[in-house]
Amino acid sequence: MFETVALAKAVLIGALVAAGIMGLACRGTPPPWRRDACWSWAVGVGVLAASGATDQWPHWPALEDRARFLTLLLPLTLAVETWAAILPSRGIAWLVRLGLAAIAAPILLHNSVYLAHLSGRDSAEWSLAEATVVLCGLAALLAIVWTLMSGLERRSSSQAVHGVLALDASATALTVMLSGYYRGGLLGLGLAGAIAGATLASSISRPQPSTRGSLGMSVIGIFAVVIMGRFFGALSTSLAACLLLAPLGAWTVELPRLRKLAPSWRVMARLACVAIPLLVVLIIAQRKFTAASTGRSRAFEPSISRAFRLS
């Protein structure tokens, strides 16, 4: 059975903490850098709070993927995004962000069977060449998604893009859970809650927070949960790619003909363009899960409602 209380706790704690930080940070007339950085801090601290509330506090040494995300990648992202907010040069800020995109996957996959020889000499699953290709490919994918979503943020609004990312994070979390990695999915739900909470709080705050590249925490968070599901859970490559690329569907609304739509229609079209592929991904993941549960198990787990428990 889905542990409903844990799932609700992850979403709600993430949302409440992120909304609280967003509301506090944007009170009065904050300096521009604070408005720029508050998105990342709201989402990042929201994720940490949700993780703590679901017994996944960051711990050291960070031997596992989740711990490495919480203790290394998340603080690094917060530092980079805060520094990028303070920096006057957008070019240098993006250079640092691209550097972060390059080290995100190696941090998550560190000392795993893919990169390290854990079962004896030459036992790593990837050769040096394969590892280079995979890690460079992942870095390029993350950088492309990040820059394209930032471009969309400049053309529309932070709320619109974060709304799309909240949707993607929710679908990613559920798909990773259905792919046999419950705790990774739980982390993703905390992320989805935090993005949604920050988005809602920013929508009602005055003045509106800046739209100058505030997506780092959300994009890297989704990337991390997808990588965890793909390389440590049983998420397939095709579903992982769909989850990573789905937010780019929001660009469809920027096509010349659709740009003429009324703003409310554009919001709906943008959400639909992202939600439809995500829904397809979820249906496929659920079918795979159901098939695996009923086809191969021997009368132990007869329904999806017992999906994630041995007990």
Next chain:
Amino acid sequence: MTAAAIRRLALATILMAGSTVAGGNAARAADTYLVDPIHSSISFMISHQKISNIHGRFNNFSGKITINSDDPTKSSFALSIPVESIDTNNTKRDEHLRAPDYFNVKQFPTMTFQSTKVKPVDGGFEVTGDLTLHGVTKPISFTLKGGDKVVEFPKGIKRIGLTSTFSIVRSDFGVNAELGGLGDEIPITVGIEAAK
């Protein structure tokens, strides 16, 4: 040849013969066996909702056992288990056990045991050693029964047998999912044949 030379030669012969005998004894005293996975099993049991138990086993493992019959404290026991080989008679459950929620085989593919202290006891050995599971190394102690009887099966292959039942606390090793519904203390039964 003088009488003195004869005495020296005789002494040298006795010394050489003595050293040969001693060497032979030493070779027999420390015998190294490799674990025979076909005739061995490592199984475990986990309490389910505190009303019953689920049984499981590891299908692959390897190990090396050195029995020093002259000085049993110098005996040693080493075991390596690929966690991927876990089998609880349910494919979906096994996949979940391999996932990061439990053993995380992509991060921690192998479980190992290496003895650090061996003490002879009546009918076997009191073994203390380091168990590495889920990336965490902790000392454990247990009694191994057997090891004293050597049989030849098949012809030309000498083998010994050792058995033990002991428990570990899985949360000590960071395997702490579902502690409410699934037992924390895991009884483990080891039945090993090792051959040389």
